[in-house]
Every structure is written in structure tokens, then in C-alpha cells.
Amino acid sequence: MTTKPTPFELHPRLAADSLPVKTLGLCELRLINDSRWPWLILVPRRPDTVEFHDMTGLDQTMLTFELGLVSKPFKALTGCDKLNIAMIGNMVPQLHAHIVARSSGDANWPGPVWGFGEAVAYEPGVADAFIDDLVKAVFPL
Template sequence: MFQLHPRLAADTLPLGRLDLCEARLMNDCRFPWVILVPRREGITELHQLGKADQAQLLAESARVAAQLQSLGVEKINLGALGNLVPQLHWHLVGRRRDDPCWPGPAWGCGKSRPWNDADARTLLLRLRRGLGLGEERP
């Protein structure tokens, strides 16, 4: 049975469930940053997913990237590091030239700043609507 890694659960806010992935908002207001976690037990690498799931992950990544782009970001950084959290998960990070880490990577740059409740609710609602997930928490 699929279980979200505890570190991912602690570092993110629930966005919703796509067909394959659990979508989570990184709790760092410096960036609009979504993490996709395929709901498949024991998967640590992309090649371990079946071909259909690989295609679905790419499709869901494109949907999320389009929503991040609608927020006015200039670039979407995509990464799957997995060094601290072995469970397969993809980061989609919206970047702007004026963000505190530009042009370097968001990972390991400075100290994260948690979202305040109102801003988190506003962004989650906008992303949920754009992704067709409705307005309620998953």
C-alpha cells in the first residue's frame, strides 16, 4: 500500500490527487513549488515505473508546470534528487529572475520560509482549480 514518506509529509502541504500522483505544495513561500509523488509502493526511480505510469507522470508534470507558468514564473525547474527521501518524487519549482536564489538552484539555497495560512490557502485554491481538483482538501 502506498504511503507518503514522512519527510515529504512534513515539508509540504496537500494539494490533491491526480490520476497517478499525490500533488503537494512545498511549504516554502519563496517559490511556487509542487512535488509529485507517484502513488506506487516501493518505487525509488523513474525506470521502475511501468511505461504507462511513466507517460502519466510526464503528463501530470506538464499539467502542473502549465499551472505554475500561469502564476507568472519565467522558468520551471524540474528535479528528482532522492538523496534524502528515496521515494520517487518530482519537484517542479517555479522560478523568477527576482527570486532569492536566481539563477542558481532552489535546493540548498538559503533558509526556507513557510507559507502563511492565507497565502497558502489562496495558492492551493488557485492550483486546485487550475488542475481540476476542486476547492476542498484531498
């Protein structure tokens, strides 16, 4: 007897803390709803995936490709000094990769964004405009 595969479900905390941007080949691309710094996450749409090594080699390659696909235009769009890219996941066990645009003088520069202050949600319409600009930058016509 075969068992039905577990479907992918976005972790509730990631869903609550972020806004959808676009579905890529492997990942859900999302914007963290914190206007203090531009912050994206890529969440591989694979169930029960906690660590990078839990994925197949092909999925590992695809995640790396999608990080590159998004990060270069994201850096150009934000004009940041540095991108912080990490797969930490101590608070949320579902594998996800962070891409945080950091600039000299931003909140808590040069310290980490994690655990610093309280999130400041985007004003209505601002996140939508940023998402539109990001999608155009990553996927130009």
C-alpha cells in the first residue's frame, strides 16, 4: 500500500510575519512585513524539510540558483551596502533562507536584525509597491 505524500504547508509563523511575492520554481518568495529593512525569505515548497541536507541535491542546487536569481536585483533595487543571507531557523523549524538588505545607519547597523526591537509593519500600499518593483526587477520583460 502506498501512502499519500505530505503536502507542503507554509509554517504559520512565516505566514503571519510575511507577505507573498511570487512562487518560483522551488520556493515561495515572501517579504517580511518589517519596514525597518528590506527582508525577503525563500521557502522551499517541500514538506517536512528542516535542514538544507534534507533536500535532494537537485533541490539544493535550485535553492542556490533562486537565491542568486533574487539577490542581485534585490541589492540593486534597495541600494543596500550588504546583503545578509542565512538559513538559521531557530524559531521556525521549516527550512527557509533569509535575504536581508542592510545599509550603514539602518536600525541596529551593523548588528543583527534578529531580536532587535519590534517589527514595524509596512504602511498600506507601500509593501504592494515594493513587491511590484521587486518582481519587475527579478523578472524584467
